[in-house]
Amino acid sequence: MQPEIVLPCLDEADALPHVLARMPAGWPVIVVDNGSTDRTAEVAREFGARVVHEPRRGYGAAVHAGLEAATGELVAFLDGDGSLDPDVLPAMAAAVASGRADLAVGRRVPDSAGVWPWHARAANTVIATMLRARGVGVHDIAPIRVARRRDLLHLGVTDRAFGYPLELLLRAGRAGWRIDEVPVAYARRAGGRSKVSGSVSGTVRAGRDMIRLLR
Numbered sequence: 001m002q003p004e005i006v007l008p009c010l011d012e013a014d015a016l017p018h019v020l021a022r023m024p025a026g027w028p029v030i031v032v033d034n035g036s037t038d039r040t041a042e043v044a045r046e047f048g049a050r051v052v053h054e055p056r057r058g059y060g061a062a063v064h065a066g067l068e069a070a071t072g073e074l075v076a077f078l079d080g081d082g083s084l085d086p087d088v089l090p091a092m093a094a095a096v097a098s099g100r101a102d103l104a105v106g107r108r109v110p111d112s113a114g115v116w117p118w119h120a121r122a123a124n125t126v127i128a129t130m131l132r133a134r135g136v137g138v139h140d141i142a143p144i145r146v147a148r149r150r151d152l153l154h155l156g157v158t159d160r161a162f163g164y165p166l167e168l169l170l171r172a173g174r175a176g177w178r179i180d181e182v183p184v185a186y187a188r189r190a191g192g193r194s195k196v197s198g199s200v201s202g203t204v205r206a207g208r209d210m211i212r213l214l215r
Contacts, residue, residue: 003074003093003146005007005029005086006066007049008059012080014039019082020047025088030069030164031080035084036061059143060157060164064134067152074147082190083115084108084144088182092146096169102151103172106144115188127166130214136173138181141165151177 004107005027006020016031023029031044032052041051054065067075074096078087084106103177110116128139155171157164172179 002027002072002189003076003089004031004068004070004072005076005078005089006063007044007078007080008032008034008062008066009036009044009080010034010038010057010062011036011038011040013043015082016040016043016080018190019078019080019086020044020049022086024086026073027076027089030066032062032066032069034058056160058161058164059161060115060160060167063164064160066186067149070149073148073150074146075149075152078143079143083187084142085185085187088144088184089146092144092182095180095182096148100178101140102147102177104146104180104182105138105140105169106139106142106184107140107181108118108142111185111187115180115186127214131166131169134170134173134214136169136179138169138179140181141169142184144184159213174211184202205214 005023007029009016009031020029030052031049032054033041034054035057044051052065052069054062063077069132074093076093078084078086088106095101095104108116125139127141131138155168155175157167157171159167
């Protein structure tokens with residue numbers, strides 16, 4: 001059972017060749033262009049990906065557009081910046097396909113010093129701790145996950161900004177989903193600067209979107 005891979009992208013033309021070349025063989029890829037001003041869409045097509053345009057800005061808007069556009073039973077999500085190792089996707093998909101888990105998520109393991117800025121890592125730790133206090137046993141809000149498309153749609157996630165992955169985890173926890181958290185190598189992004197961890201202001205914006213969901 002081969003999932004479709006959704007890559008939410010905003011100005012990732014430089015990173016996409018590296019990212020798409022590393023996808024599991026034979027897995028269809030959907031690149032969601034979230035209003036890019038570079039050649040993101042053109043590069044994606046050149047490498048055989050299907051392109052979906054989502055003009056509403058926001059990480060959640062791009063992810064959900066990819067989820068709605070997918071047609072396979074399983075859907076995998078991964079950032080389009082090359083920072084996360086896609087080699088873990090087959091094992092994550094197998095956990096869901098076998099029925100061992102309802103949702104497989106990644107736990108980032110930096111492959112070198114300085115990959116994960118202190119401000120982003122600290123914010124992630126605080127939010128993950130709050131999640132565990134609510135009975136959701138994860139240690140990271142990583143942007144890599146695999147689940148059944150139908151089940152994700154039924155969760156009814158409404159956030160369309162950076163709070164999307166947190167709301168997904170909260171709703172999955174309330175629904176009693178079995179969550180399998182696996183380590184995934186975390187490297188420097190292949191091009192440009194992260195919209196979230198690349199600056200303190202980006203981390204603050206993402207943290208604000210997430211904290212309001214935990215109140």
